[in-house]
Amino acid sequence: MAALLAALPADRVLGDDDVVRSYVHDEAEWAPFGTPLAVVRPRSTAEVQAVVRACLEHRTPVVPRGAGTGLSGGANAVDGCVVLSTEHMRDVVAIDPVERYAVVQPGVVNDDLRAACAAQGLWYPPDPASSPWSTLGGNVATNAGGVCCVKYGVTRDYVLELEVVNGLGEVVRLGRRTAKGVVGYDMVGLMVGSEGTLGVVTEVTVRLRPAREPERTVVGYFDSVVDAGRAVEAVGAAGVTPSALELVDRHCLAAVDEWKNMGLSLEAAVVLLGRTDAPGPAGDAEAEAMLRCFEAGGATWAAASTDPAEAEALFSARRLAYPALERLGPLLTEDVCVPKAAVPEMLARIEAAAVRNDVLIANIAHAGDGNLHPLLITPPGDVEARARAQVAFGEIMRDAVALGGTVTGEHGVGLLKRDGLAHELSAEVVAMQRAVKAALDPHGILNPGKVFPDPAP
Amino acid sequence: MAALLAALPADRVLGDDDVVRSYVHDEAEWAPFGTPLAVVRPRSTAEVQAVVRACLEHRTPVVPRGAGTGLSGGANAVDGCVVLSTEHMRDVVAIDPVERYAVVQPGVVNDDLRAACAAQGLWYPPDPASSPWSTLGGNVATNAGGVCCVKYGVTRDYVLELEVVNGLGEVVRLGRRTAKGVVGYDMVGLMVGSEGTLGVVTEVTVRLRPAREPERTVVGYFDSVVDAGRAVEAVGAAGVTPSALELVDRHCLAAVDEWKNMGLSLEAAVVLLGRTDAPGPAGDAEAEAMLRCFEAGGATWAAASTDPAEAEALFSARRLAYPALERLGPLLTEDVCVPKAAVPEMLARIEAAAVRNDVLIANIAHAGDGNLHPLLITPPGDVEARARAQVAFGEIMRDAVALGGTVTGEHGVGLLKRDGLAHELSAEVVAMQRAVKAALDPHGILNPGKVFPDPAP
Numbered sequence: 001m002a003a004l005l006a007a008l009p010a011d012r013v014l015g016d017d018d019v020v021r022s023y024v025h026d027e028a029e030w031a032p033f034g035t036p037l038a039v040v041r042p043r044s045t046a047e048v049q050a051v052v053r054a055c056l057e058h059r060t061p062v063v064p065r066g067a068g069t070g071l072s073g074g075a076n077a078v079d080g081c082v083v084l085s086t087e088h089m090r091d092v093v094a095i096d097p098v099e100r101y102a103v104v105q106p107g108v109v110n111d112d113l114r115a116a117c118a119a120q121g122l123w124y125p126p127d128p129a130s131s132p133w134s135t136l137g138g139n140v141a142t143n144a145g146g147v148c149c150v151k152y153g154v155t156r157d158y159v160l161e162l163e164v165v166n167g168l169g170e171v172v173r174l175g176r177r178t179a180k181g182v183v184g185y186d187m188v189g190l191m192v193g194s195e196g197t198l199g200v201v202t203e204v205t206v207r208l209r210p211a212r213e214p215e216r217t218v219v220g221y222f223d224s225v226v227d228a229g230r231a232v233e234a235v236g237a238a239g240v241t242p243s244a245l246e247l248v249d250r251h252c253l254a255a256v257d258e259w260k261n262m263g264l265s266l267e268a269a270v271v272l273l274g275r276t277d278a279p280g281p282a283g284d285a286e287a288e289a290m291l292r293c294f295e296a297g298g299a300t301w302a303a304a305s306t307d308p309a310e311a312e313a314l315f316s317a318r319r320l321a322y323p324a325l326e327r328l329g330p331l332l333t334e335d336v337c338v339p340k341a342a343v344p345e346m347l348a349r350i351e352a353a354a355v356r357n358d359v360l361i362a363n364i365a366h367a368g369d370g371n372l373h374p375l376l377i378t379p380p381g382d383v384e385a386r387a388r389a390q391v392a393f394g395e396i397m398r399d400a401v402a403l404g405g406t407v408t409g410e411h412g413v414g415l416l417k418r419d420g421l422a423h424e425l426s427a428e429v430v431a432m433q434r435a436v437k438a439a440l441d442p443h444g445i446l447n448p449g450k451v452f453p454d455p456a457p
Numbered sequence: 458m459a460a461l462l463a464a465l466p467a468d469r470v471l472g473d474d475d476v477v478r479s480y481v482h483d484e485a486e487w488a489p490f491g492t493p494l495a496v497v498r499p500r501s502t503a504e505v506q507a508v509v510r511a512c513l514e515h516r517t518p519v520v521p522r523g524a525g526t527g528l529s530g531g532a533n534a535v536d537g538c539v540v541l542s543t544e545h546m547r548d549v550v551a552i553d554p555v556e557r558y559a560v561v562q563p564g565v566v567n568d569d570l571r572a573a574c575a576a577q578g579l580w581y582p583p584d585p586a587s588s589p590w591s592t593l594g595g596n597v598a599t600n601a602g603g604v605c606c607v608k609y610g611v612t613r614d615y616v617l618e619l620e621v622v623n624g625l626g627e628v629v630r631l632g633r634r635t636a637k638g639v640v641g642y643d644m645v646g647l648m649v650g651s652e653g654t655l656g657v658v659t660e661v662t663v664r665l666r667p668a669r670e671p672e673r674t675v676v677g678y679f680d681s682v683v684d685a686g687r688a689v690e691a692v693g694a695a696g697v698t699p700s701a702l703e704l705v706d707r708h709c710l711a712a713v714d715e716w717k718n719m720g721l722s723l724e725a726a727v728v729l730l731g732r733t734d735a736p737g738p739a740g741d742a743e744a745e746a747m748l749r750c751f752e753a754g755g756a757t758w759a760a761a762s763t764d765p766a767e768a769e770a771l772f773s774a775r776r777l778a779y780p781a782l783e784r785l786g787p788l789l790t791e792d793v794c795v796p797k798a799a800v801p802e803m804l805a806r807i808e809a810a811a812v813r814n815d816v817l818i819a820n821i822a823h824a825g826d827g828n829l830h831p832l833l834i835t836p837p838g839d840v841e842a843r844a845r846a847q848v849a850f851g852e853i854m855r856d857a858v859a860l861g862g863t864v865t866g867e868h869g870v871g872l873l874k875r876d877g878l879a880h881e882l883s884a885e886v887v888a889m890q891r892a893v894k895a896a897l898d899p900h901g902i903l904n905p906g907k908v909f910p911d912p913a914p
Contacts, residue, residue: 098694099796121696143639154637156646157614170885178794179826180611180866182600182650183878184890184908189613189646193639210696237555239578239667282736337635339556369636409637421640428627432897433641439896440889451641 003058004038004082007050014039023065023085024077029330030386031073031415036063039083045163045171045202048084052200052445053169055082061448064196066106066138069130071333072414074142074195074450084200086137092116093203100208101160101177106137106201110144113206122208125152128410129319136204143193145410147318150368151243151277152209154410156192163203164191167441177205190436195412196447198440215243215275216287217311220294220302221268225249225351225363228270229344231297232367235274236340240289244275245368248314251377252321252362259324262313268300272367273314321364325375332376332389335417336400337409340370349399350374357392359385371409398423413451422453460515461495461539464507471496480522480542481534486787487843488530488872493520496540502620502628502659505541509657509902510626512539518905521653523563523595526587528790529871531599531652531907541657543594549573550660557665558617558634563594563658567601570663579665582609585867586776593661600650602867604775607825608700608734609666611867613649620660621648624898634662647893652869653904655897672700672732673744674768677751677759678725682706682808682820685727686801688754689824692731693797697746701732702825705771708834709778709819716781719770725757729824730771778821782832789833789846792874793857794866797827806856807831814849816842828866855880870908879910 004013014020025033037060042048055062061081068075068085077083089105092113096102097120104113110124110131117124127146128134134144140162145154161175175181175188191198222228228247235245249270257264272294276286287304294302305311325331338346347363350372354361365372376392378385397407397420407413407420422430434452438444461470471477482490494517499505512519518538525532525542534540546562549570553559554577561570567581567588574581584603585591591601597619602611618632632638632645648655679685685704692702706727714721729751733743744761751759762768782788795803804820807829811818822829833849835842854864854877864870864877879887891909895901 097696098690098798100693143643145637149637153614156643157610166885166889168885172883172885172889174886176794176863178796178828178862178866180602180606180794180823180828181863182865182867182869183863183874183881184870184887185651185655185893186600186613186643186646186649187886187889187893189643190893192643194642198642210698233555236557239554241667278736279739280737282739337633337637339635341555366637371635371637405635406633406638406640408639409635410639412639413641417640424640426629428623428625428629429631429644430641432623432629432644435896436642436644436647436893439892 001038003054004040004051007054008040008042008047012040012042012047014041023083026068026070026073026075028071028073028414028416030332031076033076034079034081036077036081036083039085041085041088043088048200048202049165049169049171051082051084052165055445056169056443059443059445061445062200063447064141064200066135066141067133069134070138070142070414071335071411072416074412074414076415078449087135089202095120095122097122099177101205102208103203103205104136105203106135108136110134110136110139117208118211121211123211124158124206124208126155126158129322137201140192140201140204141195142412143410145366145371147244147246147366150245150366151241156189158206159188159192159204160207161205162188162191162201164199164201166199167443167446193412195414195451197437197451198446212277213279213283215277216283217305218274218287218290218294218302219305219314220272220299222270222272222299225270225347226344227298228272229347231272231294231299232343233341234293234296235290235368238289238293240286242274242290242368243277244273246273246318247363247365247367248273248318248321249363252325252364253317255324255328256317256320259327260320262317264313264317271314273318318364325362325377329378329380332393333411334372334374334393334396335408335411336396336405337369337371338400338403338405342403342405343367343370346372346400346403350396353392353395357388359389359392370405415450418451418453421451458495460511461497461508464511465497465499465504469497469499469504471498480540483525483527483530483532485528485530485871485873487789488533490533491536491538493534493538493540496542498542498545500545505657505659506622506626506628508539508541509622512902513626513900516900516902518902519657520904521598521657523592523598524590526591527595527599527871528868529873531869531871533872535906544592546659552577552579554579556634558662559665560660560662561593562660563592565593567591567593567596574665575668578668580668581615581663581665583612583615586779594658597649597658597661598652599869600867602823602828604701604703604823607702607823608698613646615663616645616649616661617664618662619645619648619658621656621658623656624900624903650869652871652908654894654908655903669734670736670740672734673740674762675731675744675747675751675759676762676771677729677756679727679729679756682727682804683801684755685729686804688729688751688756689800690798691750691753692747692825695746695750697743699731699747699825700734701730703730703775704820704822704824705730705775705778706820709782709821710774712781712785713774713777716784717777719774721770721774728771730775775821782819782834786835786837789850790868791829791831791850791853792865792868793853793862794826794828795857795860795862799860799862800824800827803829803857803860803862807853810849810852814845816846816849827862872907875908875910878908
């Protein structure tokens with residue numbers, strides 16, 4: 001602690017216990033967390049480096065943290081650690097419209113970057129539901145996805161270059177700003193999604209796209225999640241690439257409506273929201289094709305939306321589903337991702353797990369890329385319900401792997417999915433990953449205990 | 458050798474010295490190569506594993522190899538090694554039109570995969586000029602690019618899953634087949650472009666796209682490479698994303714015409730070939746915008762091609778430029794990649810290096826993504842010219858780095874660009890990459906001596 005205070009201006013170290021408490025965990029309410037030695041909010045790369053070096057010297061764990069909107073416990077404090085929040089490093093350093101990249105500090109909020117790009121006719125695609133709050137540093141740490149990723153890919157597809165304080169306390173630049181480059185290993189790809197276990201990101205250069213055409217929306221109502229899943233499968237089989245294909249069930253719509261009083265229609269058990277941004281007649285054709293797939297899947301009603309306000313309200317409802325449901329009680333959030341053709345079966349298995357374990361499971365999903373977010377909701381304080389939910393959580397992860405899927409599509413492993421990782425990956429692959437971790441963080445100070453299960457005793 | 462013969466069916470081990478000689482180096486004529494202990498052509502993952510295990514036991518280097526079309530010496534034999542060619546593993550294992558992926562063995566030729574996909578209305582984008590000969594295994598090893606990558610990205614953007622025999626002789630599956638996934642580190646991204654130094658790829662699963670619209674071509678003639686470079690910069694600044702933007706100079710056109718007698722027009726010093734595959738009116742608008750950029754750059758003549766045969770001939774000439782020039786004498790191939798805005802300056806510096814060193818330098822380029830391939834041509838047997846060319850080669854690499862670029866956009870480091878890597882990357886980053894190499898290949902048997910400069914003595 002003395003070393004930290006010596007290394008940093010005093011106002012970078014949080015003193016107030018109440019404030020410190022708000023930094024000890026992310027939004028994964030069910031994941032364990034410890035008591036940090038300190039919480040620091042550096043304002044420059046040099047200050048981040050000073051923190052990491054001080055921690056190296058004292059072999060103190062460093063837990064990097066963005067806005068704390070993570071859903072797997074990746075940013076949770078471990079006992080005696082220094083929580084390093086990059087939230088005060090929030091400059092948009094540069095936007096280059098010819099090369100089409102933006103350079104930002106890690107604390108820049110996703111929506112703020114998006115707005116700065118839009119002002120120059122550019123677009124940064126990855127759009128997690130947390131985009132009004134989550135930061136680029138956190139998005140990089142978890143390889144965040146979002147709504148438009150079904151067509152435009154995830155964070156990893158956009159990160160060109162990173163400045164990182166590595167496990168030896170060195171400031172390094174990884175990657176490149178050119179369109180292509182193969183000079184040595186893809187260290188940027190390795191850092192993205194590594195959840196702070198290989199380095200602390202201090203600057204991010206992301207590729208941008210030109211601003212796109214306005215989207216058209218197609219809405220479908222379904223009597224069951226499985227019918228909606230069939231419509232999703234039909235969209236994939238038809239060769240359509242929507243710019244969004246989201247699923248929201250009645251539980252989510254009701255919770256949002258109760259909270260925000262948006263006047264959402266609650267006639268349907270499940271709503272599918274499809275979008276296309278193909279230009280001109282190609283967009284008309286895609287919207288029409290999606291509509292036919294919704295009908296083929298068994299929609300009770302489906303239409304291309306002619307009312308942009310209505311379409312926007314439905315997408316807002318999708319984004320607000322998580323905080324709306326959180327108001328009902330502690331949430332356990334799944335993030336399984338399965339092949340498109342397995343979406344109906346996976347949704348059926350999620351329903352079966354809900355019934356079998358007597359747990360309320362609401363569903364939101366980036367259905368178009370098979371990334372499902374069943375949300376397990378338990379009454380506050382109900383310990384038995386919580387235990388049942390945890391059983392269902394494990395069953396759903398195993399079902400996803402059995403169907404050729406993965407336990408985490410975009411939230412990361414953190415603490416909640418460490419068992420899932422061990423189930424999904426072979427022991428040899430886990431050993432390779434641990435070898436990489438040991439090579440780049442030889443003193444084991446970077447976010448220890450996250451991602452990998454504890455070694456066998 | 459006895460261990461190899463025991464591990465494999467006899468016909469997998471090459472006996473004839475003349476045949477062995479054709480496996481000792483790739484197409485980087487100027488890179489050194491050694492004498493292998495043996496050349497083997499396994500036919501299954503189990504056979505690859507048997508080779509790696511036998512080599513592990515005897516600490517014998519393994520040099521993996523695809524079709525040998527590499528341009529950096531990455532597949533060159535080192536003394537006493539086993540050259541492991543995967544060319545006989547050439548099954549297209551599966552193509553899934555709903556999930557949009559293909560599973561192939563590493564010896565499948567790029568164009569053969571492309572044809573198999575086209576038969577199902579699908580498309581595998583990465584299209585190196587070597588596509589009629591190069592294999593997916595080699596494409597993965599070098600993270601191959603190509604003509605359409607300016608819009609559609611490189612090999613790494615398409616590889617979902619890999620089966621690999623790792624440095625411990627284990628068969629592992631890395632990555633996933635789902636659209637998204639963040640369960641642990643991106644080991645697939647790490648393998649792609651690692652030039653056989655981290656494992657031997659035995660199966661590749663690549664993402665596919667739906668077959669696209671026919672492309673429209675815009676052709677521009679220019680009096681100088683620098684004018685053409687200005688047109689390229691203008692295309693970037695106009696916010697157009699062409700599906701190809703290639704540069705071919707008079708030396709290349711003349712060499713192809715002399716070889717193939719294609720009746721190519723030789724009025725221009727440089728030809729730019731732009732393409733768009735945007736659908737319908739959007740494509741018309743993009744072609745028109747590109748035409749205006751060509752004119753703004755100083756084209757002496759520019760037009761949207763109305764003759765598909767003429768457009769195809771020009772693109773064929775681009776693809777044939779390398780073998781056509783090779784007929785004139787040994788080629789030293791550059792692969793620098795610079796920011797779009799630096800393309801005119803980089804082309805000017807390449808011209809200056811040619812004059813300064815009295816070396817003939819022909820230019821082909823994936824100009825739209827700033828990836829330039831100056832080809833240094835020397836008369837056969839002219840040792841002094843060769844020495845001058847090597848000086849120019851080094852100068853061009855340093856110029857690219859000085860302009861914010863990289864020494865290799867898509868060919869890989871191999872042997873020819875090891876000094877370039879050391880110049881481009883900081884010592885700390887090279888140390889991180891070496892640490893990863895040591896972690897995953899602890900016995901140092903996988904393609905030793907490639908990519909990284911020899912350690913300081």
